[in-house]
Amino acid sequence: MHPNRSVETPGVPLVEMRNISKSFGPNRVLSSVSLTLAPGSVHALMGENGAGKSTLMKILAGVHHYDDGEIECGGQAERIQSPKHAQELGISTVFQELSLLPNLTIAENMFLGREPIALFGTLDRKRMYEETKAALEELDLKLSPGLLVSELSIAERQFVEIAHGIKARADVFILDEPTAALNAADVEVLNRQIARLKAAGKAVVYISHRMDEIFNVCDTVTVLKDGRHVASEALEGITESDLIGLMVGRDIKDLFPQRGANFEDVLLSVQDLKLQADSPPVSFQLKTGEIVGLAGLEGQGQQDIVRSLVGVFKPDSGHILVSGGARALPLPAREGIRDMQRLGLAFVPEDRKEEGLYLGLSVAHNVGISLHSQRPGLAWAKRYKQQVTDAVTSMSVKASSKDTSVGNLSGGNQQKVLLGRYLAAGMKVLVIEEPTRGVDIGAKSEIYTLLRQFADQGGAVLVLSRETIELIGMSDRIMVCHDQAIIAEMQAAEATEHAILDAALSTSSEANERAAVA
């Protein structure tokens, strides 16, 4: 089942995806998207969160099946059945989510699904060990292949994942945000490997949020927006702002509401929060009317900081003050969220399908539950008709009725229902992770406006987002995390993507040099 090895003849694409469409339930995530991967090229796939990049790549990797369209590998039409099938076709993937298995060793993860076999069908562990060691050394990594993945740091895991992907015998390499947790020096190592693959006539798909990387590494770009194909062209001659323009599709300034002006009383105050016993203390405040963004590379502690505020993450120590109520950290895991809700602080988790919503239950239940949960279990349940109606209409949730199950709504409407739950409960402080993940552009704009309205009416918002553009646009103030500490703070109006990235990369001299050049 290997594709024709006509790699040397230029012009014959290694992979051609034509008019691919895909829906998840009622949500159409890809409509008629095409992508051509030529040998010896590094192809940037660009688009905002939820534009369909990952879905397109998961289709190519055999994880999802497409509804419509066709895929050709090396000139032959193929229906990719499974990840295994994709591997056999010479497609190797490094996924965005860390998908390594924590209970296996590095070597076992590296060879999982294609283990070498020795005598009598036993695993050739020696070969696995040696080849893994060599592969890690090529990436300047000195890890023993016998270590369990659960013992590695996030950056190390990411490197192992990269090693797993690029060491596969494949012609097409998909790298979905491979550098999210890496610092500048590590990125250099990766770039060398990508150059090697390119020289060997392979095709690489590169997904990243960092513009400078795209321009350093890639030669071609395809832009997706809301699941549609916007453009495919050579990167030469394109500027960064052109690219952003293509991704967003309109001037981004129009997307965001006016920033706040009057910040008065302190609503939330976090003092000396230490994530681990040896990490530096973190302190910050949120005032009424203020939206504060939390930026940083993947796994630098920003998510742990946010989750510490409701007891989902267990930090070492600290104090939290919410509208007059003081609590010592860590909060109790079972009661933390309820306690904070009583004080008026609500936490909106990132993964709305797994952690946020009851997909099988009605809009009314999803909104009303936070009102119910503030009352004793044996009390008669109130119907909260008015509150639910208010929430649904004020947020312009498009649902056929309040009894529709939330699973049938689009991503944007689901996110609005989730926000509506906490707005209906009369919260004062919202702590939000990724407020617009998997949401189309129109709904994004609405969500920004809603959050601004909430702040203007005397609330405060702490928001965590991987999209720097979004953070700059919607926040009043931005704090940047590095290594479990807040190492920089800036006014959003004056912040730039570069400044934030440089701060996030922190003290790396290379980053400073690059910043100086820029």
Place this chain on the structure above:
Amino acid sequence: MKAVFAHLTGQNSRQGLWILPLIAGIVGFAWLAVSTDQFATPQNAKNLLAQAMPLIIVAIGQMMVVLLGGLDLSVGAVISFTTAILALDAPAAITIPAVFIAAIAIGFINGTTVTRLNVNPIIATLAMQMIIMGLTRLMRPVAGGEVPEVVKQLVSGAVFGVPFTVFWGLLVCLLAWKMLYGSRFGLHIFAIGGGIASGQSDAAHTFGIADKRTTLLAYIGCSCFAALAGIFLAGRIVSGDPNIGPPFTLDSVTAVAIGGTQLSGGVGSLHGTIIGALVLALLSNGMNLANVSAFVQTAIKGAVLLAVVAFQSRKKIGL
């Protein structure tokens, strides 16, 4: 040093916490040897081994399913069913293959309902347990019949004074070692279980592992190990008995859990399970020697199981 300690306690290890039951077993062994005269005798050693053997066999099968985050509640019924088949008035050349065909069929139904028809493993195997017990009671309502001479010989015979039981143990351990550690199948079991335990149930599938087929094979393997235990027991009691199997269902889970295998999947070891089964057998043996009534023994085993699972805290509430 810290890393070594972490490995021994089962943290950061795939083998689970097996060192503690080993120590408990050794201490218990020593205590019994010192405190009672009947314990450290060749006869009792033989009894202990014969008592532990079927449990070891079932527990190994059970462990494969538990490593996948599942549970097989039909193993006890399979054991009874096996003894009932062997006690049919038919030659061993027919009944022994029949036993394995039945076991494969049962494992296949369990595995298929779990992997293809999305049924919770506990419900699927619970239902199978009822059906198989029904069939067993149809064939043999009360204990009786006689198993073929070959089967008796297989269990009670000896070569050069070494009882066959020892060979059973060696054979089963070798087979299980090969399946779990000496093949892709075994690695895939750990991979699938590890994915399930860490909340990304399709992780192994993304690596290109045939997760459904592997799971199906694990259920078939589990049933076959139960059938093997059934043959051993039939050889020992030389008849068919519908009531002999059911206690093994919970005992096997207890042995697996004592041996450090996590019920959420992905973490556990063959030696841990064998230690777990031996500890449980030692407990029974000790209680027998101390003349503790069978009822109290049941209750104590239940309490041990309760203590072990209470010790294994998981991420999620539920089954």
Place this chain on the structure above:
Amino acid sequence: MTSALSSPLAQRLLRIPPAYYVFGALLLTLWLTRPQLFNPNVMGIFIRQVAPLGILVLGQLLVMRVRSIDLSGAGVILLVNYIISSGLFPNGTLAFYLFMSIGIGLSVGLVNGVLVGLRRSSAVIVTLATNIILIGVVQLLASGKPPGDVPGFLRDIYNSKVLNVPSAVIIWVVLTGVLSIFLSRTVYGRYVESVGENPTAAHFSGVPVARTVVTAHLLAGVMAGLAGLVQTSSIAVGSIRFGLDLPLNAVAATILGGVIFGRGDGGVWGPFFGVMSFAMLFIVMTTFGIQEPGKLIAQGSIILIAAIFYGLRS
């Protein structure tokens, strides 16, 4: 097959709990083959027989709604039965026995609930373990001296009728009604629905997940205690071997009634008809001369088919 299953009509039919179909089919079978059994007295006796099962199911459906399970019912029933029939409390009144049953149920439910809800241990194993502990304890207590007679007044109550309906059936229906209102009208009912649908989301939206699960196990224990009291009243002499198959039947009836781990489509009345189906099944099997093994096979098949029915839907 998949296309046939995804048609709107099939989807709608699949949403009705299988209990109603099974109940209808068995009723029809009975009416066609044994019309003479179709009188209130005969039916009343058969339905009265499953009242303990029906009460046990109320607890089972509650724990299954919150993604747990309770297999310790047999132990509770046995203990209640032993204490009442052993003559330990010769002057026991109805109120005494009632409090004792509820107390035993609460204690066992507390152990289950704490281990499952707070320690997050596997519910199957925890409740199976408490079950064998209880059975072992009862058998130990009873060893040597078989249990004695059940007090006569309990038997009288059991045999009494109100408006020609057996009292046991009335107790069962009333309890079902109370639970139905409790789940549909109280905040706790909303908690149960939330935890069943998505425990993580429930935690994040402020539902006290652990407390909800513990409470469900407490209530399941109480129901098991009450089932034990009704079951004991139905027999003249105590026994240490009866009711052992009740928990499995309770799981079967609950699944048949459209309640399966986290999904409560069947509400409270779905499982009620699951139990009624079992009553019909017992009549049909008895009239056709099917013995104990055949019943086991039938029950196992019902659980399997009902579970597959739900598996195909999701």
